[in-house]
Amino acid sequence: MTARISRWPGIELRAADLIEGKVTQTRFRPDAKYAWSAGEAMSRFLEELQNGRFIARTCHKCERILFPPRMFCEECFRPTDEWTFIQDTGTIETFSVSYLDTDAKRIVEPILVGVVSLDGASPKMGMMHYFGEMTKEEIRIGMRVKAEWKPPGDRRGSVLDIRYFRPLRED
Amino acid sequence: MTFLDRTTDARKFRHWEGNVEADYIYTSGVAGERFFVTLRDEGRMLASRCTVCKLDYLPPRMFCEDCFAELTEFVDVPRAGRVAAVTVAHIDRTGAKLSHPQVWAFVTFEGIRGGLFHRLLVAPKQARAGLSVQVRLKPRNGRTGTIADIEGFEPVRS
Amino acid sequence: MIGAGMTLFRRRLQETGKEMCFEATKMALDSAGLTRADVDMVVCGTAPDAFDGVAMKGEYLLDGSGGYRKPCTRVFTGGGTGVFSTIAGWWHVASGLADVVLVVNEEKMSSCQPHPQSVFANIWDPILDRPLKPNLVWIFAMEMNRYMTVYGVKKEDIARVAVKNKRNAVGHPCAQLADPNITVDDVLNSEVMAWPVQRLDISPPSDGASAVILASEDFIRKRRIKDRAWISGVGWCIDSTMWTDRDLVFPEYVARAAKHAYKMAKIDAPRRQIDFAEPYDPFDYKELHHLEGLLLADKGEAPVLTREGVTERDGKLPVCPSGGLLGVGNPIAATMGMKIGELFWQLTGQAGKRQIPHEVHTGVSQAWGDLMQYGSVVVMKG
Numbered sequence: 215m216t217a218r219i220s221r222w223p224g225i226e227l228r229a230a231d232l233i234e235g236k237v238t239q240t241r242f243r244p245d246a247k248y249a250w251s252a253g254e255a256m257s258r259f260l261e262e263l264q265n266g267r268f269i270a271r272t273c274h275k276c277e278r279i280l281f282p283p284r285m286f287c288e289e290c291f292r293p294t295d296e297w298t299f300i301q302d303t304g305t306i307e308t309f310s311v312s313y314l315d316t317d318a319k320r321i322v323e324p325i326l327v328g329v330v331s332l333d334g335a336s337p338k339m340g341m342m343h344y345f346g347e348m349t350k351e352e353i354r355i356g357m358r359v360k361a362e363w364k365p366p367g368d369r370r371g372s373v374l375d376i377r378y379f380r381p382l383r384e385d
Numbered sequence: 386m387t388f389l390d391r392t393t394d395a396r397k398f399r400h401w402e403g404n405v406e407a408d409y410i411y412t413s414g415v416a417g418e419r420f421f422v423t424l425r426d427e428g429r430m431l432a433s434r435c436t437v438c439k440l441d442y443l444p445p446r447m448f449c450e451d452c453f454a455e456l457t458e459f460v461d462v463p464r465a466g467r468v469a470a471v472t473v474a475h476i477d478r479t480g481a482k483l484s485h486p487q488v489w490a491f492v493t494f495e496g497i498r499g500g501l502f503h504r505l506l507v508a509p510k511q512a513r514a515g516l517s518v519q520v521r522l523k524p525r526n527g528r529t530g531t532i533a534d535i536e537g538f539e540p541v542r543s
Numbered sequence: 544m545i546g547a548g549m550t551l552f553r554r555r556l557q558e559t560g561k562e563m564c565f566e567a568t569k570m571a572l573d574s575a576g577l578t579r580a581d582v583d584m585v586v587c588g589t590a591p592d593a594f595d596g597v598a599m600k601g602e603y604l605l606d607g608s609g610g611y612r613k614p615c616t617r618v619f620t621g622g623g624t625g626v627f628s629t630i631a632g633w634w635h636v637a638s639g640l641a642d643v644v645l646v647v648n649e650e651k652m653s654s655c656q657p658h659p660q661s662v663f664a665n666i667w668d669p670i671l672d673r674p675l676k677p678n679l680v681w682i683f684a685m686e687m688n689r690y691m692t693v694y695g696v697k698k699e700d701i702a703r704v705a706v707k708n709k710r711n712a713v714g715h716p717c718a719q720l721a722d723p724n725i726t727v728d729d730v731l732n733s734e735v736m737a738w739p740v741q742r743l744d745i746s747p748p749s750d751g752a753s754a755v756i757l758a759s760e761d762f763i764r765k766r767r768i769k770d771r772a773w774i775s776g777v778g779w780c781i782d783s784t785m786w787t788d789r790d791l792v793f794p795e796y797v798a799r800a801a802k803h804a805y806k807m808a809k810i811d812a813p814r815r816q817i818d819f820a821e822p823y824d825p826f827d828y829k830e831l832h833h834l835e836g837l838l839l840a841d842k843g844e845a846p847v848l849t850r851e852g853v854t855e856r857d858g859k860l861p862v863c864p865s866g867g868l869l870g871v872g873n874p875i876a877a878t879m880g881m882k883i884g885e886l887f888w889q890l891t892g893q894a895g896k897r898q899i900p901h902e903v904h905t906g907v908s909q910a911w912g913d914l915m916q917y918g919s920v921v922v923m924k925g
Contacts, residue, residue, distance in 0.1 A: 219548075219570065219574070219716075222549075222550065222551050222716045222717055223550045223551065223558075223563075223566035223567075223570070224550040224551030224552075224553060224556050224558065224563070224566070224717070224750075224751070225415070225556060225557040225558060226551065226553045226554075226555070226556060226557075227412070227553075227555045227556065227557050227653075228555075229554075229555070232410055232412075232555070235529075235530075237412060237413065237418060237557060238412075238413045238417070238418055238421040238422060238425070238529075238530030238531065239410050239411060239412055239413065239530075239531075240410075240411045240413070240531045240532070241408070241409065241410055241411075242408075242409045242411065242596065243406075243407075243408050243409070244405075244406075244407070244409075244596075245479070246404060246405040246406070247402070247403075247404045247405075248402065248403050248404060248405060248669070249400045249401070249402050250400060250401045250402075250403070250669045250670065251398065251400060252398065252399040252400060252401060252670055253398075254388060254390065254391070254392060256399070256670050257392065257397060257398050257399045258392075258397075260399050260670070261397065261399070280788075281788075282671060282785070282787075284785075285388045285390070286388070288783055288785075293387070293388045293389045294389075295389060297390075307689070307790070308685040308686070308688050308689040308692075308791060309685065309688060310680075310681050310684030310685050310688060310737045310738060310739070310740070311684075311735075311737065311738035312678060312680070312681055312684065312736070312737035312738070313734075313735055313736060313737065313738075314678045314680055314736050314737055315676065315678065316664065316676035316677060316678050317657070317658075317660065317661070318658055318660040318678060318680075324738075327675070327677070327681055327685075328685055328688075329685060329787050338788055338789065338790055339787075339788050340787040340788065341671060341787050342671070342672055342675065342677070342787055343675065344675065350738070355688070355689070355692045371399060372401075372674055373670070373671060373674050373675065374674050374675075401669050401670045403669055403673060405593075405662070405665055406661065407593065407596070407655050407656065407661045407662050408655075408656040408657070409596035409654050409655060409656060410653075410654055410656055411559075411596065411654055412555075412556075412557050412558070412559065412653075412654075413559070414557065414558050414559030414561070414562045415557065415558055415559075415562055416562070417559065418557065446561070446606075447558075447561075447562045447565060448562070448565040448569070448607065450606040450611040451579075451611060452578075452579065453565075453568075453569065453572070453578065453579040453609060455565075455569065
């Protein structure tokens with residue numbers, strides 16, 4: 215900017231200014247709790263997770279098998295047609311090795327997380343999940359993996375009914 | 386066109402529960418800092434003056450919303466004000482019943498644009514618009530520089 | 544566009560959101576020689592209410608944005624707001640409804656404790672993603688990894704973007720993170736957050752506000768306004784939130800938005816006809832990703848152009864001459880100051896220490912937002 219503008223507004227504060235009360239401030243904690251409806255498609259999706267299975271929806275117009283399942287095809291913009299089960303094996307599309315937890319706190323043992331495209335669904339249809347039974351040196355894009363399910367009694371109808379995806383062993 | 390599949394057993398519908406949590410710290414800002422520091426340390430209320438539009442804003446603000454001038458002059462708010470509107474609350478912020486009803490009022494001051502919203506320190510039966518009131522502050526050591534430094538408005542003793 | 548203004552960008556500012564808007568708006572009005580009375584309508588662009596912690600944030604900010612008793616609109620497209628609000632302002636003037644429109648963007652992320660990360664978490668799907676307790680950095684890391692793996696891009700070439708932008712920001716009076724001495728090694732040695740993302744790959748959360756003024760040809764002619772730049776093309780596009788169904792390697796939604804904007808601006812050879820670019824750079828790899836989305840580089844070619852110095856301020860295609868988000872700061876919607884404001888200041892010769900040393904006539908700016916899904920593009924000419 216030209217010499218025309220000489221004063222750039224903004225009064226900087228440090229974290230300490232707030233913590234030590236050097237400036238006045240008002241504190242507030244909203245108390246927001248939610249119960250999100252899973253809806254038609256996700257209710258069935260969660261029910262089948264509890265059964266140890268992945269379920270998808272088909273769209274006959276674009277001939278895609280949609281996963282996670284949805285009641286309308288977003289491309290053709292029409293209701294999807296049928297339920298269909300897909301496999302619990304797939305391929306790692308991308309991943310990250312995270313040294314941060316959900317609150318941005320540092321962790322020592324990294325979390326391996328990424329996207330798996332599932333066999334039986336249309337190409338690239340995937341879900342995010344953890345990876346286990348592999349080291350950060352071993353993980354790579356293109357690795358073949360399988361869902362490691364919790365025992366039936368521990369499953370609740372949640373994506374956490376899968377512990378993680380692990381390398382697919384030909385046994 | 387509706388979905389081709391419909392679940393008819395309501396028990397099959399699932400919910401996912403969670404919360405959306407965060408804490409907030411709101412700075413008072415340039416004008417607010419002046420207002421709250423003066424309230425906390427000197428027990429006085431300030432308004433900010435727009436000399437162009439010839440009006441005084443309460444709560445004070447850094448700019449005139451009409452002529453958009455930057456406001457740097459602060460003036461004292463008169464001691465006594467008048468209740469413009471009043472209400473009696475029976476439930477709290479979460480919807481739970483209050484043990485005693487609370488009286489709240491919007492108070493305006495002669496020659497000042499705007500006003501303040503706060504507790505009205507009278508019994509519900511005596512709550513009415515038109516009352517002449519003044520601020521009751523918390524004691525100095527209980528004041529931290531927020532709107533809660535004001536205990537409420539009480540009737541002016543004539 | 545006939546005026547622009549912005550506040551300092553810092554991790555935390557004392558001013559309230561309203562006051563930041565006032566400071567930026569007053570600067571823009573003063574720079575164009577206008578008063579609030581000249582303004583017909585106001586557009587406010589601001590990202591999630593949850594950052595400032597004030598619901599109905601657009602309404603809350605309007606008096607500071609000059610909107611008192613005027614027709615006002617708030618628009619919000621996540622990070623895309625930095626460019627999208629200008630597009631919405633353009634609608635107001637191009638439709639013939641208004642002669643002078645203020646576009647004011649603001650963000651006060653410092654209100655959110657302990658860190659704005661806490662509310663970024665809500666962008667994830669509650670059923671599919673949130674139970675996994677994700678950190679938003681993960682999704683950038685996954686996109687970056689995919690991009691690096693598919694095209695064989697080395698981290699050194701990505702780090703060059705952070706170095707370029709933080710050095711460019713030295714010339715920006717509002718910059719939060721300018722660093723004249725930063726090197727590629729500094730970036731590569733910085734703390735790993737979620738591999739492949741490291742600390743110096745990321746722009747910081749910031750408080751700040753920016754404002755621009757749009758005016759019709761009639762108004763500019765009548766008032767004989769000399770400092771002006773023309774919006775010649777606009778485009779915007781969004782993809783689905785089912786992000787796990789997409790190959791993240793290419794931002795299709797940015798390409799579509801760019802095609803609309805180029806068509807409107809009668810640009811059929813962007814690499815030849817665009818002189819400089821301000822793509823959105825919240826992470827260093829995103830500048831590369833977006834350059835390809837903007838069709839200014841072939842797929843996988845952006846790192847090569849960077850390595851060869853083409854995108855330096857004195858190169859053939861200067862990219863982020865402002866210093867970008869990496870150098871100046873990232874108050875989400877208020878980044879309009881660098882994305883749109885920079886185009887204006889460069890095209891009117893007002894960019895001071897950041898002025899591109901050769902003549903420029905056409906610039907493109909782009910912002911990006913949401914769950915890897917939104918692209919907004921504006922083309923401006925002098």
